[in-house]
Amino acid sequence: MLKTNEAFSGFSTDDIGKAKEFYGDTLGVEVSEDNGMLQLRIDGANRVLIYPKPNHEPASFTVLNFPIDDIDTAVDELGKRGVTFESYDFGPEMKTDDKGVMRRQGLNVAWFKDPAGNILSIIETEPGPS
Numbered sequence: 001m002l003k004t005n006e007a008f009s010g011f012s013t014d015d016i017g018k019a020k021e022f023y024g025d026t027l028g029v030e031v032s033e034d035n036g037m038l039q040l041r042i043d044g045a046n047r048v049l050i051y052p053k054p055n056h057e058p059a060s061f062t063v064l065n066f067p068i069d070d071i072d073t074a075v076d077e078l079g080k081r082g083v084t085f086e087s088y089d090f091g092p093e094m095k096t097d098d099k100g101v102m103r104r105q106g107l108n109v110a111w112f113k114d115p116a117g118n119i120l121s122i123i124e125t126e127p128g129p130s
């Protein structure tokens with residue numbers, strides 16, 4: 001029954017205006033606002049809904065992942081736009097470097113937060129064998 005419907009993800013924020021500015025201006029994502037909620041339109045993906053919640057608590061996990069081609073270029077560009085990357089040290093398998101990137105064979109990830117404290121990431125994957 002549900003497999004025939006177009007599903008989409010959503011998460012909350014405590015300030016729609018700040019979220020709209022961050023996702024639209026800082027990250028460069030297409031953002032529309034309707035009925036006090038935001039919709040993100042990301043190429044190749046379904047929409048993402050961001051809704052206001054007065055008692056919002058940031059998610060303690062990654063709510064949105066952005067695949068990218070070059071993590072170092074993306075980290076540098078987002079850094080110039082004011083994005084601060086998280087630093088994690090959960091042992092040798094999940095530790096970020098000085099740029100905030102966890103580098104593993106075939107997978108590089110950098111995490112950052114939106115203005116409401118929700119965790120986002122950019123992910124660079126190496127192509128698999130052909």
